[in-house]
Amino acid sequence: MSCQNCLNNIDDERRAVAKRVDAIIERVGRTREMTIPLLQALQEEFSYLPSDALERVYERTEITRANLISVATFYSQFKLIPYGKHTIKVCIGTACHVKGAGAVYDAFRRELDIAEDSVTTADGKYSVEKIACLGCCALAPVVQIDEQIYGHVQPGRVKAVLEEHEEFLKSAPKGADDENGEVTYVGEVRLGMENCCQVSGTAEIYKAVMKAQHELGVAVRIKPISCVGACNQVPLIDVVDSTGEITRYPNVRAEEIKEILLHHFPAASPLKRLKNAVLNQIDMLHTDQTWDNILYKPEKERTGEINTFLDHQVRISTEGYGHINPLDLDEYRAHGGFEALEKVIKSGDRDALINDVLASGIRGRGGGGFPSGRKWQLVAAAKGDKKYVICNGDEGDPGAFMDRILLESYPLRVIEGMLIAAYAVGAQKGIFYIRAEYPQAVIRITKALDMCRRQGLLGENIFGSDFSFEIEVFKGAGAFVCGEETALIGSIEGKRGFPSQRPPYPAEQGLFGCPTLINNVETLSQIPYIIRRGVEEYRKVGTEKSKGTKVFALAGKVRHGGLIEVPMGTTIRQIVEQIGGGVEGGERLKAVQTGGPSGGCIPAELCDTEVDFDALNRLGAIMGSGGMVVLSESDCMVDVARYFLNFTSEESCGKCTFCRVGIHRMLEILDRLCAGKGQEGDIERLEELALAVKRSALCGLGNTAPNPVLATIKYFREEYEEHVKGYCRTGTCKDMVKYVVTDACIGCTRCAKVCPVEAIEYKPYEIHAIDTDKCTMCGLCITECEFDAIKKMPLKTL
């Protein structure tokens, strides 16, 4: 017999869950379209989707069991099993992958001692999962723990990162936005506040600036600014002194802040000055650091290179980089913001507006390159009382983070672009579709929308006209396929992200059957410029058939990664060499991957190709949304192809046979090749399947998924042939190599100490040896060895 107390407890618990669920349903809604927001809210509340909670949803909403199961299991954001208190998300985006994200994931599992069939520690504290891309590619490998992002996490740093996070958890962070009355500012410190910068510790810098101000008795305005794009030089601050002169400090450290401030702003009073002189002495004694040791130098002295990084760029989407506060509407307007909107509304000529966009030659930046003006025409011509504009910010490609930065740093510009588009096509409602992995972007856009609403730029009768428009934000739930416009629409309607047959195109029958304009973030961000500066001005930039600029997320094996904006027609080599500063570590360039999982690889010898929609298509690569991952000679091209196919295979929606089964079969062949178990004819089988999938899959995801395979076979066939024979020239494919210690070993024992699986015996002053049976090839010993004595040795020779 069950104890009555226990039964009561269970009942109580159930009732408590039901109460929490009811409150959420009340807040979010009970219609079928609300399925995804509702599940997101439930997951936020319970940290997973408990079955009791779901039962309550069936009882209380329109959402049926069949519908809910199909949606909840489709999107990767939703968890149906309880997760640990803290979730560690290891980014396995392209940039992170080529920098060893797999080993980082393994290292976390090992460090936390997670059982093989689980993702959560025994005490339920941490869960570890792989995540498609966090969009912080310049800081690869990247890991996110809860909301905190950690950059440059090599397997050896895993322990330190966990300790750091423990520290962070102890020191409950509090909001630092306390303004105290009227202050006279002597200058300004500008601080990058988007994701990359925050990752690298802007928060620390912020604290240091606050502290230094107090100690020096000076008041400087701390101004959060948009991304400068030099994401590998972060944290980065600009100091504006009383004369208005700007000095930029890349890679600053918290301990340098006080010195920097002191350099620009003399302490307020003689007493403070004296006190600081003394304090400095004391500091020196304490830390054993002399003035010279502290790495404070203005950027020109320090790197000299950051300017080349910035010099070759042209700014349209990222206009105002580095001095515009993302969320300062007045400042945006002072720089010409919303002039374009005002102009088009005042003129009232919608046809002229559309013709301007058409004449500008701008093509959709989401990857397809369809003329945007044409799309606008179609939606404007479509009949319907209700029309929608959707901004597609579902940037799912691993290795791409352009949309994230545009949304985080220039939210107002994207909003203005959307308003102009809405005005042109006669829409009443706009939706920002932003992927869930970009919480910062969601926050920024939401705040920016509120500001616009307050200034009457959104809502009823904008600029006193009869144009009324409202915008809301929809958070994606983790499905790459939702970048495809029909799948995206399905997802907003609360369904699985299944693409649907086109025609009818969304321009005729889109969201809820209404004509819908879907433009990419970057496309919309270029619109205000076209209107404000004029079509001719815009057409001056770019090539014959591709106009304007293109924003790229430059990452991978490049010295200076980051967000860049270049005119169309810039060559790939210019981007890598001049802006990116060449391949890192002095290696040779092997290829540049563009277009992510839908794109291809451009081999080094073809890197003089210009960035242009058609030129890239001809090479079998595509412009894509703008991820650009630089690969060096130590990257295995078969592994790169397998990496992308693994991604598309996981992201395939499963609707059509070619994509669901075909890509999986291709992946099996590639897995086999990378495991050294290739068979004669595998390359031909792979090609046959790839061509069939490309030809017949239902949507863009399937049609383009074979591209990475076809392009690497086209340019690097010999590497495939080597793999069939069981040889990987780069040693990337673990099953084909072993680690060996060479004669260069001096017996320093560092490898033995660092090895997590005790595969190296501790033998001071002797040449060490690796037990290949135990070795997991995590690579820690190779990075640790200062004598370059550990090598990857192929098991087979050709």
Next chain:
Amino acid sequence: MKITIDNKEITVIEGETILEAARRNGIEIPSMCYAEGKRHQAGCMVCTVKELKSGRMLTSCSTKPTEGMEIDTSSEEVIRQRTMALELLLSDHRADCEAPCSMVCTHKLDVEQMLAAYDRGDYAQAQAIIRRDFGDKIACDDCKAPCEKACRRGTVDKAVAIRDIIREVAAMEVEEVKPVASIAKLGKDIFFSRVGIFNQKEKDYLRQTTTTPSRCLHCACEGREACRLRRYSTDYGIKRSRYGLSSKLPVKLRIDVSERLGFEPAKCIRCGLCVYNTENGFTFLRRGFDMQVIIPEQNMANAYDELAEICPTGALFIKK
């Protein structure tokens, strides 16, 4: 509206798809995921045709023609794409069309059906099947029993003692009945599945779950007669899929959806017809290669027997 299909000009009725127009004019286009008059979404890709002007491959079951369209349904290229689609479907389908015991019996005894009757305790029917296929003489005495050698139960633990059961049934005193119609034996050209091999986990599962008196696994597919995958595979000359058999589908799991309707997920090709044509009944689970069609127990009342007719394979079947 006029279009041409394989150079033949035909008139299209408003609202019709290419597939419907073609079939109405006697041009056969194969299709798995389409069922006349039912809700469907293109997915199987077996109905692929080529539009000659643009060179695009289209799913004829969901594409509405436009004026002057030129459709090719029979060129080598189209056939190749369809064949590939069928092969890919087969590679992820536990195509156990026939029970191996029946296939090897020198007297063509429908062993499986006989054992099914035996397992139900319907000895009269079991005996009737034996008499129908053997005549009056029990043929087992001089036979080396290839049926028992082929029996897949043998790969799990021990083969079913088929001959002993035959003798036992034959010796029983039962009232005479008419045997149920036998499944038409198919010619040599018909697609026969390559019987898959059970892995250890499946063997354990089968050992624990198969509790019928004969211990027969009932390998054969319940819906083979109507199975379009089998028919088209035969038409396209496919003997077996060239692509690996790494199906994650559960072996031998048969779910009782209703009194009459049975569901065997391992035979499902995920066309979604049952999902689109039930209200809160069948549903998709997960996505991509891991996608499955399931029916939660609470939804079973919303399924109906006619679903077995629209299911293109034997995944949904009327229980015998």
